[in-house]
Amino acid sequence: MIKMREICVSFRSERQEKLFGVSRDQILFDVSLDLEQGSCLGILGESGSGKSTLGRVICGLLKPDSGSYQLDGTEVYASRAGKKLLQNRLSVVFQDYTTSANPRFRIRDVLAEGIRVWERKSKEKIDRTAECRRLMELVGLNETYLDRFPHELSGGQLQRVCIARAVACRPELILFDEAISSLDAHTQVQIMDLLRELKEKLNLTYVFITHDLTSVTYLCDQVMFLYHGRVTEHIPVNQIAQTKNPYARKLLESVIEFA
Amino acid sequence: MERRFLQNKTAMVTVAIVLLTALAGIFAPVLAPHDPYEADIMNKFAGFSAQYPLGTDNLGRCILSRMIYGIRPTLGLAVLTMLGTIGLGALMGLLAGYFRGIPEEVIMRTVDVMLSFPSQIMVFAVVALLGINVQNVILANVFIKWAWYARMIRTGVMQYRDRNFVQFSRCVGMPERFILVRHLVPSIAADLAVLASLDVGWAIINISTLSFLGLGVQAPTPEWGAMLNEAKNVLTSNPTQMIVPGVAIVILVSAFNLMGDALRDVLDPKEVDR
Numbered sequence: 422m423i424k425m426r427e428i429c430v431s432f433r434s435e436r437q438e439k440l441f442g443v444s445r446d447q448i449l450f451d452v453s454l455d456l457e458q459g460s461c462l463g464i465l466g467e468s469g470s471g472k473s474t475l476g477r478v479i480c481g482l483l484k485p486d487s488g489s490y491q492l493d494g495t496e497v498y499a500s501r502a503g504k505k506l507l508q509n510r511l512s513v514v515f516q517d518y519t520t521s522a523n524p525r526f527r528i529r530d531v532l533a534e535g536i537r538v539w540e541r542k543s544k545e546k547i548d549r550t551a552e553c554r555r556l557m558e559l560v561g562l563n564e565t566y567l568d569r570f571p572h573e574l575s576g577g578q579l580q581r582v583c584i585a586r587a588v589a590c591r592p593e594l595i596l597f598d599e600a601i602s603s604l605d606a607h608t609q610v611q612i613m614d615l616l617r618e619l620k621e622k623l624n625l626t627y628v629f630i631t632h633d634l635t636s637v638t639y640l641c642d643q644v645m646f647l648y649h650g651r652v653t654e655h656i657p658v659n660q661i662a663q664t665k666n667p668y669a670r671k672l673l674e675s676v677i678e679f680a
Numbered sequence: 681m682e683r684r685f686l687q688n689k690t691a692m693v694t695v696a697i698v699l700l701t702a703l704a705g706i707f708a709p710v711l712a713p714h715d716p717y718e719a720d721i722m723n724k725f726a727g728f729s730a731q732y733p734l735g736t737d738n739l740g741r742c743i744l745s746r747m748i749y750g751i752r753p754t755l756g757l758a759v760l761t762m763l764g765t766i767g768l769g770a771l772m773g774l775l776a777g778y779f780r781g782i783p784e785e786v787i788m789r790t791v792d793v794m795l796s797f798p799s800q801i802m803v804f805a806v807v808a809l810l811g812i813n814v815q816n817v818i819l820a821n822v823f824i825k826w827a828w829y830a831r832m833i834r835t836g837v838m839q840y841r842d843r844n845f846v847q848f849s850r851c852v853g854m855p856e857r858f859i860l861v862r863h864l865v866p867s868i869a870a871d872l873a874v875l876a877s878l879d880v881g882w883a884i885i886n887i888s889t890l891s892f893l894g895l896g897v898q899a900p901t902p903e904w905g906a907m908l909n910e911a912k913n914v915l916t917s918n919p920t921q922m923i924v925p926g927v928a929i930v931i932l933v934s935a936f937n938l939m940g941d942a943l944r945d946v947l948d949p950k951e952v953d954r
Contacts (some may be wrong), residue, residue: 479853508853521844525866525949534862538852570949590852 422626423456424480428488430474448474449485449650458593461620461627463637463658466647467668472630475647476598479628481507494606509542512592516599518579522571528582529567532556535589542591556585560615577608581615588619594626602633613640634661634672684946690941693742697935705751716749716902725918734924737907738914743924746902750925752808753903757818758883762876764822769829770872776830777837778860787830796826803886807895817896821886825879832875836868870947877940881933888929904929 423567427445431445438444448471456462465474466472477483480495481504490497497503512535514520522531532553540547557564560581571579580600587595597616600610613636620627629641637644638658646654646666654666664670685691704711713733720740727735734743772791776784806820807813840846841864849859888905890896892912897903899910904925911921 480852482847504854508851511851513848513851515844515847517844521848523845523863523867526845534849534854535852537858538854541853572950586848592852 422458422493423454424489424491425452425454425479426489426491427473428452428478428485428490430471430483430485447650449478451488452647452650452652454645454652454655456536456594456626456628458626459624460643461641462631463629463631463641464647465631465634465637465644465669465672467632470647471650472596472632472647476596476628476630480513482512498632508516510593511595511596512587512590512594513598514580514583514587515598516603518576518583518603519571520585522579522586524571526565526571528569528571528574529553531571531582532567532586532589535586538590552589556589559588560585561611577604577612580604580608580612583633584612584615584619588623591623592625594628596628596630598630599632600629601636602631609636610639617641688946690938691946694935694939694942696941697931701751701932701935702755704748705755708752712742712745712748714745716741716746717900718742725914725921727920735920737919737921738910743907746907747904747924750902750904750907753814753876753897753901754884754887754905754929757814757887758880761818761821761825761883761887762880764818765825765829765879766872766876768822768826770833772826772830773833774837774860774864777834777841778864779799784834788834791827791830794824795831795927797824799824800852800886800889805888805914806894807890812895813896814897817887817890821883825883829872829875833868836871837864840864840867870944873947874940874944877936877943881936881940884929884933884936 428449429447430449431447434442434444434446452471452475454462459466464472464475465646472603474483478485484498492503492507495503495506497507522528523673526534531551533549535556536549553567557567562578562581566574566582571582574582583600601612604612612624616627617640619625627640629637631637638661641658642657644654644656645652645660646664646669648666648668654664654669656664661669661673664673706710718741720736720742721730722740723736724738725733725736726740729735732742732744734747737743737746748758776787802824803817803820806823807816810816810819846859846863848905851862887896887910888903891905892909894909897906899906907925908922908929911918911925913923
C-alpha cells in the first residue's frame with residue numbers, strides 16, 4: 422500500500438555559522454519502508470531519532486527533500502491529486518490529546534469534523550446524531566459525553582474521542598503518533614484492545630510511532646527501528662528477540678528486567 | 681456560553697449599561713426633555729431643577745438633553761472607530777499569520793513602523809494634515825490603531841495554526857476555509873472581543889480628548905468631550921458644570937473595560953463556574 426524509498430528530510434539549522442548562512446540539519450537519512458494493506462507497523466526509536474518527523478512525512482504534512490513516497494503507485498508529494506489521495510485514505514491520532522481537539526468544540530462537533538470528511542468523500546448525507554452515537558459506542562464511551570467540552574473529559578476518554586474522530590473519516594490507514602504513550606498502563610491496554618478490535622472490524626492498516634516496546638509487541642506485526650534518522654532494522658515482531666540492533670537490545674533488556 | 685453569560689454578574693451589568701446608553705442615544709429625540717441647541721440665556725448655569733434635571737450650561741441649554749444627544753457622537757464614533765480598526769487589523773493579521781513569507785514581512789514591517797510612533801501625536805498629526813473634521817478623527821484613530829490588532833491577530837493565528845486539531849484537519853484534507861472559519865477565527869475571536877471592548881473605552885476617551893482640544897466634534901454639536909471643554913472655561917466660577925459629562929465618561933469607559941474583563945471569562949469554555 423505504502424512504498425517509501427530513500428526519504429531524506431532536513432531542516433534549516435537554528436544556529437547558523439554565518440549571518441545569512443543556509444546550513445541544514447539532516448533529520449532522516451534514506452528511510453525506506455513498505456506497508457501492506459491490513460498490516461500494523463511499529464516505528465520505534467528514542468527521542469530525537471526522527472520518528473515524529475517520519476510521521477509528518479507519512480501523513481502528508483512535510484515534503485521530504487528527496488526520495489519517493491508512493492501510495493498504491495501514486496507519488497504523494499508530486500501533485501495535488503497525490504495529496505488528495507493520501508488525505509482521503511489516511512487519518513491520524515496525535516500524542517498530545519489536550520490540543521488534539523478544539524477546546525471550543527463540543528465532543529459532538531469534534532466527531533462531526535471526521536464525519537464531514539466522510540461526507541465529502543462519499544458525497545452522501547449522513548445522519549450525524551446517529552453516526553456520533555455509533556462512534557461513541559464503537560470506542561466504548563457513553564453518549565451523554567457528546568455535549569461535553571474536551572476539558573471535561575479525562576485523558577483516556579479524550580484519546581478515545583480522538584480515535585473515534587480518526588475512524589469517523591473511514592480511512593484505510595491510521596497513523597498513531599505516540600498516541601497512547603501519555604496514558605497510564607491500564608488505559609493503554611484498554612485502548613490497545615480497542616484498536617485491535619477496530620482493526621479487525623474495519624480492516625484498517627496501522628502505523629504506530631512509539632518509544633514503548635511493549636505496546637509494539639502487543640499490537641504490531643512488524644517493527645522498524647529508527648536510530649539517528651536511519652533505519653537500523655526492519656523485522657517481523659515475532660523475531661524481535663533475535664534483534665542485533667544495540668538500541669533494540671537495550672530496550673528489550675530493560676523490559677525483561679522490569680518484568 | 682449563554683448560561684455562563686447569564687451567570688456572570690459583571691457581564692450582565694456592564695452589557696446592560698452599554699445597551700441602555702446606546703438605546704438612550706438612539707431614542708434621544710423621545711427621551712430628551714429639551715432641544716439640545718435651544719438656548720435659555722436667562723437661566724444659564726441653573727442648578728438641578730424639575731425643568732432642567734441636570735441644570736443648564738453657559739448658554740442656558742439643558743445639560744440632560746445635551747448629554748443624551750451627546751451619546752450619538754461619543755458612542756457611535758467610538759464603535760465606528762473600533763469596527764474600522766478591527767476590520768483592517770483582522771484582515772492584515774490573518775493575511776500575515778496565515779500566508780507567511782513575503783506578505784507577512786511586508787505587513788509586519790509596516791506594523792512595526794506604525795507602532796514606533798506615539799499614538800496620540802500621530803492622531804494630532806493626521807487630523808492636522810487632513811483638517812479638523814469628524815471623519816478625519818475616525819480615520820486617524822483607525823490609522824494608528826490597526827497595527828495593534830494586526831500584530832495581535834497574527835500572533836493568535838500563529839499560535840493556533842500548529843495546534844494538533846488544525847493539523848488533523850490538514851491531514852484529512854478539510855478545506856482551508858473550514859480551518860480558518862471554524863478553528864482559527866473562533867479561537868482568536870475571544871481575545872479579539874476582549875481587546876475590542878477594552879479599546880472602545882480608549883476610543884471614547886480619545887474622541888472626547890480630541891473634542892476637548894477642539895480637534896474633534898465641533899460646537900455646538902453636543903459631545904461629552906466637547907461639553908467638558910466648554911465647562912472648563914468656567915471651572916472656577918461653576919465647577920459643577922464639569923461633573924455630569926466627566927462622570928458619564930468615567931462610567932461608560934469603566935463599563936467597557938469591565939465588560940472586556942467579563943467577556944474573557946464568558947468566552948473561555950475552560951473557565952469554571954464558581
